[in-house]
Amino acid sequence: MTMATNQQSAAYALTGKLAVVTGAASGIGREAARVFARAGARVVLADRNAAALAEIAAELGAEPGGAAMAIPTDVADRTQVERLADAARAIAPIDVWLNAAGVAAAPALLVDVDEATLDRLIAINLKGVFFGSAAAARRMVPEGRGSIINISSQGAESPAPGLAVYSLTKAGVNALTRTLAAEVGAAGVRVNAVAPGFIDTPMVSYRFTREDGSVIEDAKQELFAARAANAALGRIGQPIDIARVILFLAADASGFVTGETLRANGGADMR
Numbered sequence: 001m002t003m004a005t006n007q008q009s010a011a012y013a014l015t016g017k018l019a020v021v022t023g024a025a026s027g028i029g030r031e032a033a034r035v036f037a038r039a040g041a042r043v044v045l046a047d048r049n050a051a052a053l054a055e056i057a058a059e060l061g062a063e064p065g066g067a068a069m070a071i072p073t074d075v076a077d078r079t080q081v082e083r084l085a086d087a088a089r090a091i092a093p094i095d096v097w098l099n100a101a102g103v104a105a106a107p108a109l110l111v112d113v114d115e116a117t118l119d120r121l122i123a124i125n126l127k128g129v130f131f132g133s134a135a136a137a138r139r140m141v142p143e144g145r146g147s148i149i150n151i152s153s154q155g156a157e158s159p160a161p162g163l164a165v166y167s168l169t170k171a172g173v174n175a176l177t178r179t180l181a182a183e184v185g186a187a188g189v190r191v192n193a194v195a196p197g198f199i200d201t202p203m204v205s206y207r208f209t210r211e212d213g214s215v216i217e218d219a220k221q222e223l224f225a226a227r228a229a230n231a232a233l234g235r236i237g238q239p240i241d242i243a244r245v246i247l248f249l250a251a252d253a254s255g256f257v258t259g260e261t262l263r264a265n266g267g268a269d270m271r
């Protein structure tokens with residue numbers, strides 16, 4: 001390989017870097033943790049689901065960088081997020097921080113949404129990302145480098161009846177992404193978001209899962225087919241589709257990209 005080829009490969013790798021991933025126990029966060037580890041990063045895994053977190057930590061132990069640590073964390077609790085950041089920083093300077101933890105609520109028209117649902121989604125999807133981004137930025141700025149990545153949603157910009165609260169939390173994520181990017185850019189820290197379309201994860205399939213764990217397959221396939229038909233690429237997304245976009249934003253390849261919310265929705269929304 002020529003030196004130029006090596007440099008190009010290195011721009012898409014995370015060799016020797018330290019990455020923190022929230023929401024690492026499932027779906028997009030878990031797939032991103034795998035991709036980070038395969039790209040050579042040591043990954044600090046965080047999620048409130050301690051049992052599932054331990055499973056992914058065991059799996060990543062075999063990857064090049066591997067799982068540095070699994071730290072059960074509720075991202076809605078600022079003290080726990082700060083503890084996570086301190087534990088990661090004690091290993092090495094934090095190069096990458098991915099805020100992937102998030103929740104959806106059962107679909108309901110805005111006029112019918114109760115305050116408890118509003119508070120719960122704001123606490124996890126908006127304050128959780130706020131706490132994580134701030135904790136990461138405070139530790140990255142003195143190092144003069146770092147990439148913070150937040151998971152937004154197509155719903156932040158595209159009206160989705162029944163998903164008002166989810167959408168407003170993600171619109172807040174877009175806003176905080178841009179503001180923080182403007183505040184820390186001069187220090188060499190980048191802040192971006194990914195706005196996925198419909199992705200096949202437990203978050204979207206939970207409503208087709210009965211209490212005994214069995215899946216109402218017909219209804220699930222009907223929704224998935226409708227969402228696929230709505231996308232220019234004719235399919236719904238898989239976690240790996242988003243994880244690879246996240247890798248790009250984490251790696252030096254995206255070194256001139258900041259304050260951006262990158263859409264990855266298969267062409268379901270092109271405005």
Ligand SMILES: NC(=O)c1ccc[n+]([C@@H]2O[C@H](COP(=O)([O-])OP(=O)(O)OC[C@H]3O[C@@H](n4cnc5c(N)ncnc54)[C@H](O)[C@@H]3O)[C@@H](O)[C@H]2O)c1
Nearest residue numbers: 023025026027028047048074075101102153198199201203
């Ligand atoms: N699946 C989609 O279609 C889709 C589309 C757009 C955006 N997103 C976003 O992608 C991100 C990941 O979602 P997913 O689809 O992988 O869902 P998922 O349910 O598979 O994973 C979410 C993870 O977040 C964790 N989590 C939830 N609340 C937490 C808290 N308070 N503290 C710590 N961890 C917590 C869960 O335990 C779970 O492991 C979320 O921010 C979601 O809003 C998903």
